[in-house]
Amino acid sequence: MDPDPPRVSLLAKRAEAVQRLRGLEASFTDIVEAAQDSNLDDEHDPEGTTVAVSRAQVSSLAAETRLQLVAIDAALVRVQTGTYGVCSQCGAMIAPARLEALPATTKCISCAQLVNRARD
């Protein structure tokens, strides 16, 4: 068995996110270049709107992935400092199944549900 499973799974998630970010950045460049090549008028050409929409989608996905990376890095720090798997809200241990599904989570299931309820 691996002596440090959280770290290993976090590093795997991190590699995945970096890969995804690279792909998104590449497609963003493609979209921008395609738009420049075709010399579309964003305001009057319906194709121009499509370009703007896909550009917005790609950049919001990239922003989301960057946030994931930040969360994963923070979790790696917690692994190092020995606070990984402890709920930042109530200090309880986060269930292993939850950590497996969301390795970068900082809250136990009850606290996460409270936050979601507060948002609604």
Ligand SMILES: [Zn+2]
């Ligand atoms: Zn909690």
